[in-house]
Amino acid sequence: MSRSDDVRNIIEMGFGKPTGLDEEAGKLVRERLDDIAKPLDGLGDFEEILVKLGGITGTDKLDISKRAVIIMCADNGIVREGISQSDSSVTRDVAELMVEKKSSVGVMSEVVNCDTFPVNIGIKGEKIPGLIDMKIADGTADFLEEPAMRFDDAFQAISAGIELVGRLKKEGYKIIATGEMGIGNTTTAAAVISAVLYKMPEEIVGRGAGLSDEKLLHKINVVKDALRFHELDTGPKDIVDILCAVGGLDIAGMAGVFIGGALFRVPILIDGLISSAAALVAANIIPETVDYMIATHVGNEPGMKYVLEELSLKAVINAGLRLGEGTGAIMMLPLLDAALNLYNKGRRFRDIELENYKRYDV
Numbered sequence: 558m559s560r561s562d563d564v565r566n567i568i569e570m571g572f573g574k575p576t577g578l579d580e581e582a583g584k585l586v587r588e589r590l591d592d593i594a595k596p597l598d599g600l601g602d603f604e605e606i607l608v609k610l611g612g613i614t615g616t617d618k619l620d621i622s623k624r625a626v627i628i629m630c631a632d633n634g635i636v637r638e639g640i641s642q643s644d645s646s647v648t649r650d651v652a653e654l655m656v657e658k659k660s661s662v663g664v665m666s667e668v669v670n671c672d673t674f675p676v677n678i679g680i681k682g683e684k685i686p687g688l689i690d691m692k693i694a695d696g697t698a699d700f701l702e703e704p705a706m707r708f709d710d711a712f713q714a715i716s717a718g719i720e721l722v723g724r725l726k727k728e729g730y731k732i733i734a735t736g737e738m739g740i741g742n743t744t745t746a747a748a749v750i751s752a753v754l755y756k757m758p759e760e761i762v763g764r765g766a767g768l769s770d771e772k773l774l775h776k777i778n779v780v781k782d783a784l785r786f787h788e789l790d791t792g793p794k795d796i797v798d799i800l801c802a803v804g805g806l807d808i809a810g811m812a813g814v815f816i817g818g819a820l821f822r823v824p825i826l827i828d829g830l831i832s833s834a835a836a837l838v839a840a841n842i843i844p845e846t847v848d849y850m851i852a853t854h855v856g857n858e859p860g861m862k863y864v865l866e867e868l869s870l871k872a873v874i875n876a877g878l879r880l881g882e883g884t885g886a887i888m889m890l891p892l893l894d895a896a897l898n899l900y901n902k903g904r905r906f907r908d909i910e911l912e913n914y915k916r917y918d919v
Contacts, residue, residue, distance in 0.1 A: 560797040561842050564712060568719070568816065568843065575819035575845040578612030586611035586619065586900075593903035597916055602873045603896040606851060613824045613849055614731075619897055621824075624890060625672045625725055626734040626883040627814055628655060628662060629718070630688065631679030631806035632696030633741035634705065635783075640744045640776045642766055645696070648740050649680055655738070655882075656687030662736055662882035669890045671734065676721065678714055679739075679806035691717040693806055697745075700803045701783050705745070711801050711809045715842075718813020719820060726821040734826040734853075734890070735814055735835065736883020737807040743858060746834035748780045748803035750860045752789040753796060753837055754867060761860035763830070766879075796841035804838070811835030816842065818849040826851050827870070828886040829878065830858035837864050853889035854878050 586608045591597055598604055610619050630652045632645045654660040655675035658667070666673050677688040681695040693713050697705040706714075725733060739745075743765035751761045758780040764773055780803075784790040787802040800809060812835040818825035827836050827850055839846045847868050854874035855862055865872060873892070878885040906913045 559795040560708060561795050564715065564797055565842050567712075572719070572820045575843060577845065578609070578848050579615040580612065582615050582617055583608045583612035585617035589617060590900060591916065592905050592913065593899065594906050594909055595899075595903065600896050600899065602871060603892070606873075606893065607896060607900055609851065610824055613822055615822065619900060621732040621890070621893060621897065623730050624670065624732045624734070625674055625730045626662060626666060626736050626887055627718075627721060628673065628675040628736035628738060628883055629678045629807040629810035630655070630675055630738040631810070632681045633739050633745055633805050634697045634699040635701065635744050635779070636741040637699045638701055638779050640779050641741050642768065643740050645681060645740050648738055649682065649685065651738050652677065652680060652685055652688060656685065660882060661880050662884050662887065665884055666887055669887050671887050671890060674721070674725070675738075676717070676810065678717060678810040689721070691721070691810070693717070697805055700748070701779060701786065704787070704802050705804055706801050706806065706809070708797070708801055710806065711797060711804070714806045714809035715813035715816065718810045719817040722814055722817025722823055723821050726823050730823070732824045732826065733814065733818065734883050734886035735811050735828050735832045736881070736886065737811060737831045738882055739805060739807045742805050742807055742831045744776060744780065745803060745805040745808060746831040747858075747860055748783055749799055749808060749834045750837065750864060751780060752784055752794060752799045752803065753841065754863055755793055756863060758784070761863065763858035763860065765858075796838055800838055807831065808835045808838060812838040812842070815839035815846045815850060819843060819846040823849070824851055825849055826853050826886040826889055828853065828883045829856035829881060830861050831881070832883070832886070833861050833864040836868060840868055851889070854885040856885060
């Protein structure tokens, strides 16, 4: 039995198996959309998302008015290899700004009515007052020299993400965005994605927060060397083994958030590269989690498009976003609000005495 089988079995023993989407509720949402006085499928991809929201929540009374973004914050030992412009101290600096709602996600969340929940899942040093304390360890190890984390640490981080979704569900939150903060985590995410999808690092590794051509080449070589060191370049491996070898505590924590979405029937928004890597991990542990994921945007990092293709998910925002922290995910919320306003308040064909459009889909 693989370690991912162990994780799945323990989760299912504690929470039960995730169930599929409620097809009847999704059908009712579709019928309501078709009854609005507009062209069929006039909202395009947003109609598919609304149908999915119905399937996730089990009702055609759609409501995402109470929303949250969970930001998993952790340090990454791979920073020692010079793969980023900044050192690890910036992780703590930005996390402290999150407490004051002065980081990017805090400032932007005010506009979209989204509550922020920054989590210390693995920041080096003392506790940061105001952060949700779910700290597992003082960051990860340098995975060019040893595995990034122990199995127990990875499992605890996944469990922390699940637990937090359950807590927020009890508090009435209807939709949750995923975010992260951790210098070096585009490298961890790229390594995970390269190993899972069995792709060359050149296809996956990007410039992160900004690297010169020389530094980008170095970053690619670090990922190559790490995959070779952990024997992840010889074919597909168990997902939890990959996570422990080259992942991050933030990725593990967010994977737990995606799994929690499936367990507690809460839609979870994918943000950028690191969030998508976590979604990929979650989907490989419990495939049903994909039904509860909503892709928001295609970021500037090259690896993200491959993840969304693998998960058969389509993002609706293509704006070259690269801000991180969950900012791309929360930018999806006002777009969903606009679509939901039409869904809830749009005039029906019968209201204006017009015959409904007929669907001739084959």
